[in-house]
Amino acid sequence: MPSCVLAYSGGLDTSVILGWLQDEGYDVHAVYVDLGQPCEDREAILKKARDNGAKSSRLIDVREELCRDFAFPVLQWQAKYEGIYLLGTSIARPLISKVCLQVAREVGAEAYAHGATGKGNDQCRFQLAAEALDPNVKIIAPWRIKKFQDLFAGRSDMIAYCERKGIPVKASIAKPYSSDENCLHISYEAGQLEDPTVDGVSIIDFGMTVSPQEAPDKVETIKIGFESGVPVTIDGVKKSPLQMVEELNKIAGRNGVGRIDIVENRFVGMKSRGVYESPGMTTLYAAHLALEQLTIDRETVHLRDRISPEVAEMVYYGFWYVPKMDALMAFMREVQKPVTGEVTVGLYKGNVFIQGRTSPYSLYDAAIASMDEAGNYNQTDAEGFLRIQGLPSRVMGQVRPRKY
Numbered sequence: 001m002p003s004c005v006l007a008y009s010g011g012l013d014t015s016v017i018l019g020w021l022q023d024e025g026y027d028v029h030a031v032y033v034d035l036g037q038p039c040e041d042r043e044a045i046l047k048k049a050r051d052n053g054a055k056s057s058r059l060i061d062v063r064e065e066l067c068r069d070f071a072f073p074v075l076q077w078q079a080k081y082e083g084i085y086l087l088g089t090s091i092a093r094p095l096i097s098k099v100c101l102q103v104a105r106e107v108g109a110e111a112y113a114h115g116a117t118g119k120g121n122d123q124c125r126f127q128l129a130a131e132a133l134d135p136n137v138k139i140i141a142p143w144r145i146k147k148f149q150d151l152f153a154g155r156s157d158m159i160a161y162c163e164r165k166g167i168p169v170k171a172s173i174a175k176p177y178s179s180d181e182n183c184l185h186i187s188y189e190a191g192q193l194e195d196p197t198v199d200g201v202s203i204i205d206f207g208m209t210v211s212p213q214e215a216p217d218k219v220e221t222i223k224i225g226f227e228s229g230v231p232v233t234i235d236g237v238k239k240s241p242l243q244m245v246e247e248l249n250k251i252a253g254r255n256g257v258g259r260i261d262i263v264e265n266r267f268v269g270m271k272s273r274g275v276y277e278s279p280g281m282t283t284l285y286a287a288h289l290a291l292e293q294l295t296i297d298r299e300t301v302h303l304r305d306r307i308s309p310e311v312a313e314m315v316y317y318g319f320w321y322v323p324k325m326d327a328l329m330a331f332m333r334e335v336q337k338p339v340t341g342e343v344t345v346g347l348y349k350g351n352v353f354i355q356g357r358t359s360p361y362s363l364y365d366a367a368i369a370s371m372d373e374a375g376n377y378n379q380t381d382a383e384g385f386l387r388i389q390g391l392p393s394r395v396m397g398q399v400r401p402r403k404y
Contacts, residue, residue, distance in 0.1 A: 001027045007113070029054065062099060072241060188274065221346050
């Protein structure tokens with residue numbers, strides 16, 4: 001029999017796909033990629049896959065890798081898709097593909113299956129990553145296969161299929177929204193959220209953050225330490241990448257930090273509405289930027305700011321394992337070498353503000369910047385500087401006078 005690896009969550013969609021792939025003649029190896037999904041009985045999920053015919057099932061914990069090798073490099077770029085989204089879902093997808101292909105190679109499977117729909121971004125991220133890592137891999141995306149579509153027009157058909165097959169699922173036909181969570185964030189979309197006039201706060205049961213109105217009425221202050229652009233300490237205590245994210249999720253979450261509501265442009269061309277919460281990463285973005293302001297020169301910062309939206313776009317679309325991204329990440333590792341120091345951050349009712357920053361590689365010279373002393377700066381030098389800068393404008397003004 002042909003065999004495939006299935007990115008398996010144990011939810012309705014992948015439970016149905018597991019059964020359908022067997023109906024199609026596949027031996028299925030189920031892989032649960034642990035990204036920090038909450039409050040799930042991992043062993044029960046793996047047992048469920050085996051009980052329902054999976055040739056094998058396994059859990060692979062990549063939470064540390066997700067933070068260290070995926071989220072933190074994107075943080076160093078200050079990459080935000082369309083200026084606001086911190087890419088918490090996007091950045092996890094190439095890692096899922098990598099893990100599933102590693103299992104496929106181990107078990108000798110020739111195909112890789114996933115449950116992403118033909119309307120969304122995830123299908124792009126899964127497939128572009130998989131084909132970059134293994135150009136010969138066969139991708140099975142049931143939601144893009146007409147035979148599958150004819151069987152399952154909606155959730156009611158899928159629930160009925162599970163009942164016939166004896167597959168236990170916890171699913172409701174009427175659900176106000178869907179959610180996807182990892183250790184970096186939670187995303188909420190679909191259902192009632194597809195109406196952009198609906199207030200997400202009124203229907204969403206947020207999992208990481210309290211509302212700003214319910215947050216404490218006092219500022220909570222923390223100190224975040226970085227080494228070469230990598231977050232490493234909270235209040236002087238050394239933490240692993242995962243520990244950094246998890247602890248900041250708790251601290252920032254109880255202060256209502258990190259919620260956004262966005263209508264974004266999907267890679268496949270349509271607009272979609274999403275609500276996200278990323279308390280820890282929101283705090284890290286603010287602290288990291290504050291430290292960069294001390295330690296990176298103007299021209300490098302401005303170059304980064306021009307390229308950062310492109311990096312965010314590549315991550316969002318799924319172009320992670322490509323030479324361009326490799327080169328950009330190598331560039332950023334060099335840029336980040338002096339980004340070492342500590343940033344004192346205040347958290348208050350949904351807001352993150354900087355209370356102080358220090359670095360042994362600071363480029364800030366108070367004597368030069370001060371308005372109260374000359375320092376190592378001769379103000380008469382500015383005369384020649386401005387004469388040279390203004391030369392093109394003066395010539396243009398003589399040739400083409402402006403009305404004023």
